[in-house]
Amino acid sequence: MSAVLLIEDDDRIRLSLAMALEDEGYQTHAVPTAEEGLEMQRRQPADAVLVDLMLPGMDGFECIRQLRRTDDVPIIVVSARDDTHDIVAGLEAGADDYVVKPVAVKELAARLRALRRRGRSASATPAVTVLTFGDLEIRPEAGEVRLHGEPVAVTRTEFRLLCELAEHPGQVLSRQQLLSRVWEYEIGDERLVDVHVGRLRHKIEDSAGKPRHLVTVRGLGYKLQP
Amino acid sequence: MSAVLLIEDDDRIRLSLAMALEDEGYQTHAVPTAEEGLEMQRRQPADAVLVDLMLPGMDGFECIRQLRRTDDVPIIVVSARDDTHDIVAGLEAGADDYVVKPVAVKELAARLRALRRRGRSASATPAVTVLTFGDLEIRPEAGEVRLHGEPVAVTRTEFRLLCELAEHPGQVLSRQQLLSRVWEYEIGDERLVDVHVGRLRHKIEDSAGKPRHLVTVRGLGYKLQP
DNA sequence: CGGTTTCGTCACGCAACCGTCACATGCCCG
DNA sequence: CGGGCATGTGACGGTTGCGTGACGAAACCG
Numbered sequence: 001m002s003a004v005l006l007i008e009d010d011d012r013i014r015l016s017l018a019m020a021l022e023d024e025g026y027q028t029h030a031v032p033t034a035e036e037g038l039e040m041q042r043r044q045p046a047d048a049v050l051v052d053l054m055l056p057g058m059d060g061f062e063c064i065r066q067l068r069r070t071d072d073v074p075i076i077v078v079s080a081r082d083d084t085h086d087i088v089a090g091l092e093a094g095a096d097d098y099v100v101k102p103v104a105v106k107e108l109a110a111r112l113r114a115l116r117r118r119g120r121s122a123s124a125t126p127a128v129t130v131l132t133f134g135d136l137e138i139r140p141e142a143g144e145v146r147l148h149g150e151p152v153a154v155t156r157t158e159f160r161l162l163c164e165l166a167e168h169p170g171q172v173l174s175r176q177q178l179l180s181r182v183w184e185y186e187i188g189d190e191r192l193v194d195v196h197v198g199r200l201r202h203k204i205e206d207s208a209g210k211p212r213h214l215v216t217v218r219g220l221g222y223k224l225q226p
Numbered sequence: 227m228s229a230v231l232l233i234e235d236d237d238r239i240r241l242s243l244a245m246a247l248e249d250e251g252y253q254t255h256a257v258p259t260a261e262e263g264l265e266m267q268r269r270q271p272a273d274a275v276l277v278d279l280m281l282p283g284m285d286g287f288e289c290i291r292q293l294r295r296t297d298d299v300p301i302i303v304v305s306a307r308d309d310t311h312d313i314v315a316g317l318e319a320g321a322d323d324y325v326v327k328p329v330a331v332k333e334l335a336a337r338l339r340a341l342r343r344r345g346r347s348a349s350a351t352p353a354v355t356v357l358t359f360g361d362l363e364i365r366p367e368a369g370e371v372r373l374h375g376e377p378v379a380v381t382r383t384e385f386r387l388l389c390e391l392a393e394h395p396g397q398v399l400s401r402q403q404l405l406s407r408v409w410e411y412e413i414g415d416e417r418l419v420d421v422h423v424g425r426l427r428h429k430i431e432d433s434a435g436k437p438r439h440l441v442t443v444r445g446l447g448y449k450l451q452p
Numbered sequence: 453c454g455g456t457t458t459c460g461t462c463a464c465g466c467a468a469c470c471g472t473c474a475c476a477t478g479c480c481c482g
Numbered sequence: 483c484g485g486g487c488a489t490g491t492g493a494c495g496g497t498t499g500c501g502t503g504a505c506g507a508a509a510c511c512g
Contacts, residue, residue, distance in 0.1 A: 092336060104313075110318060142398060143446045155445070156469080196470090218489080381459085420500065421502085424500090459506105460506095466499105469497085470496090472494090475492085477491090480487085
């Protein structure tokens with residue numbers, strides 16, 4: 001599965017294209033402006049970018065140039081304008097391909113595959129597994145936790161606790177189990193777990209009062225909701 | 227200067243396109259059949275191939291597949307047929323791009339440049355792997371490190387440390403793992419790693435206080451961020 | 453042989469983290 | 483409705499982890 005970022009201001013086209021891409025098996029993020037697209041790509045890089053040229057605010061050409069300053073991601077221009085001048089300008093700005101709307105999604109998918117084949121191998125891409133719980137991402141090998149794509153600072157015990165829960169999604173783990181697996185205490189104060197769960201919640205929950213991920217099951221323990 | 231092979235059966239198009247490409251600065255070989263094209267590419271490989279789909283004898287699809295068996299050269303289909311089915315089939319056969327006739331030579335040239343930018347395929351360039359982490363480049367074989375394109379003087383242990391981290395981008399490596407892989411100490415003072423990391427940081431980070439690449443993950447170890 | 457670079461060790465100090473406790477809050481059930 | 487128990491939370495030392503500067507030994511190089 002690969003992720004695609006779609007930057008297109010026309011609501012109808014954006015939504016329908018996004019849905020069509022999802023159907024083709026692409027995880028799609030769609031935004032209406034170049035600014036949002038750049039922000040998105042910075043926070044959560046996609047594997048390919050589709051960009052319209054005529055956008056409110058920053059236009060597509062400038063968007064491509066900005067992207068190219070830091071990113072080697074495949075870029076396809078998807079524009080209604082079909083004159084040679086625009087095509088050349090788009091490609092010269094740094095795009096890899098240029099298609100004219102309306103375009104069949106099958107064709108887009110084929111062009112994405114062609115680009116991926118060709119794709120640069122040199123740039124370093126982390127090969128880390130990601131455990132996803134809604135807007136919460138956990139990368140065990142990277143020692144990293146992200147909420148809404150933003151890295152969250154988590155301490156070592158909190159991280160181990162979170163990983164332990166994440167390895168058993170939706171399953172309740174008792175305080176005793178957690179003590180034993182995270183702390184390697186066979187006996188100890190179970191309240192210790194509460195404290196760390198509490199601290200963790202403030203970091204990975206939008207509202208610590210009403211946790212959506214790290215839920216307590218009264219009398220039994222805690223679990224991490226998918 | 228780069229050489230282009232044009233495979234197109236229509237005499238008028240072939241000749242006019244070849245001339246136009248010459249004007250754009252491409253050294254062009256134009257042939258009317260797939261068989262001749264393959265022979266040509268075998269004897270005198272061009273840097274890019276333009277191929278029509280409807281050809282007498284072997285058709286364009288088969289021609290592309292044959293080419294791809296031995297050659298990683300950029301291929302652009304130049305066809306009169308503009309339906310999705312053909313486009314997808316052409317790209318799936320191994321082409322990198324597909325344009326519909328009539329096409330402006332300026333556009334063709336821009337697409338060739340875009341492909342060349344992306345190019346760098348295994349067979350085209352000698353494999354000097356370069357690991358890129360934003361503005362940081364590491365060439366293991368060359369024993370070279372560059373920051374913002376500027377070479378940075380790094381000692382031998384620092385270099386090996388850096389390579390070890392770079393080979394696992396985004397992954398946390400513990401001090402113990404680093405000691406064992408870089409120093410081949412199975413036991414030893416883990417603080418040794420800290421010291422070298424610290425020294426390395428002063429060289430490859432713009433601000434050693436707030437490292438952007440060589441990040442420490444408290445309680446776990448270090449990692450190199452893409 | 454003298455100077456320079458690199459390496460490993462050590463000690464110090466700051467900052468972050470951890471575990472404990474005490475208290476507040478909320479939930480269950482009679 | 484109210485007691486009792488389970489859980490949340492805030493504060494507070496003690497501890498640990500990490501960055502850093504200094505130093506001597508070893509290696510390297512002219």
